[in-house]
Amino acid sequence: MNTILITGVTGNIGSHVLFELLFDLYSKKEKATIYVLIRKQSEAMAKDRLLNEVFTKQLIPNKILPFYKRYLKHIHVIEGEINDFLLPEAAGNNLIVYHLAASVNLSNTEKARNEIAHVNYANTQAFFENIKSRTKKLVFVSTAFSRGEIEGEITDDYHSVSNFEFRNFYEAYKMKVEKLILQIAKENNFSCTVARPSVVSGRLIDYPKFVSSRYIVFYAIGEFFKKIKKTNADIGKVRMALNMEGGLNIVPVDYVAKAIIRATDIQDEQLNITLTKNVPTQHIIKSILQKCEVEIELVDEEPKNKTIIEKLFYKTIGSQLLKYSTSKKHNFESKLIRELLSDIEEPNMQDNFNQVYNFAHDINFDNRNITLQTSL
Structure with missing residues (x-):
């Protein structure tokens, strides 16, 4: 039985990763222990946020409606920040980790730089100091735009190049943390896949269609x-x-979630979750x-x-x-993602x-x- 840790579950992609994970477990008749790291807010405890922001009647896909309540007992909320939390000993030392928590601030102000450097880099570094010795597989969710401005075809391999023209601090620090995490994975002998969605929209595969937990960009x-x-x-x-x-390149959130779950079983270090056409x-x-x-x-x-x-x-x-x-x-090559999701018609x-x-x-x-x- 797998033990899973998810950060950023109250976000758009994170909530859909949890939905997809529950559907996958149900379909395969498998069991898992799922830990979700959620921070407390002034007006809401972490457990309340899971129910009020994730498992809402407007957001839940129809495909998990008949059974999802039976799985809530397998979801354990850890209240804390990604740089300050206690992972129970019961979680063991063979975690599958989906790390999605991040700030999406595309501004170029000094305030934005400080926020991105603190939340997306320093806090993520602290997070992995906490769990690096207990992880067997990590899917780290970055962005397809961590390559920066580029013309022509964009492949999955961003790390063999050195000419980056970043448009903002968000892109620059995503690339910086990608390299950091892959190095941590190598040093601690766990498998890591950097998954890079492009711009995320509402659902286009699962019903009710078009729904998203955030309407941004x-x-x-x-x-x-x-x-x-x-x-x-x-x-x-x-x-x-x-x-x-x-x-x-706009990709529906349910397509992204399916790719992130399947990335658990691949050895590739870099995966762009993009569509073949912009x-x-x-x-x-x-x-x-x-x-x-x-x-x-x-x-x-x-x-x-x-x-x-x-x-x-x-x-x-x-x-x-x-x-x-x-x-x-520009265009994204998108070969690897289509191989991974070959049984799903590309939206x-x-x-x-x-x-x-x-x-x-x-x-x-x-x-x-x-x-x-x-x-x-």
Whole structure:
């Protein structure tokens, strides 16, 4: 019987990893002891967060609804921070670890650098000091963008190159911690796979489709303009800067979770969880702004003489996402991930993008607004 430790389980990918793990155990008629590390918040104990943020009626996939409550007794909550927690002796010394806890701050401010350096690097280093001698397999969730800005085809092997052009501290520290963890794994003789999802969307495989526990990154563009429209009905034309030939690799969260669980059984050290085709950036921006009923003009670079609305956008959401919308044309090789998930049809994100975004828009980016009708 496996003993499993998951961090970041209250996050979008982490919650779906737990759902997928329960489904996998049920399907194979296997048992496991699952530890989830969750920090206490001022208004909620860790155990309450598991029930109130993960096992919510709006988020749970239909496929585990009939049986998941029977498995709750096998899930043990460890209350603590990733750099300060006590792993019970009963957990043993052959852990399968899924490490997902991280800050996703794409800003380039000094405050962002300090946050990323502390949370994503120093705390992760402390985490592995705690469990390194008790681990047999680690799946560390990084990001497909830890390669930084690059043109052309991107393979799974990031570590044999030295020319990195990072767009923010988040990317830079993800690469730094990838190398750190692989070194720790080598020194302590456990298997490690760095799994790198690209931009994550709501579900496209499991029902209810389109649901996510977080609506961030490209969703944030729509949320910004939807709010603006409520107080400024006539905001005029908005100039959106992007690479006219560029695209964004968007992968559904359930596809990511399935890959992370299967990565447990592979020896490969690097795995990009990406789709073989990017969604053209023009299609993304046009779809979102059309839904928001905002008139747009696509431009090659950030405008100089901005309107008030444009100033606000480029100072907030745009400051983080501009380097991605204007990034060089590229594509991910995606061979290894397709081999790993060969029995699962690859989702077509471009054909489904409108539905993926519109769902979040229609529930005002808040799962509490999901009804039976909107989730079917």
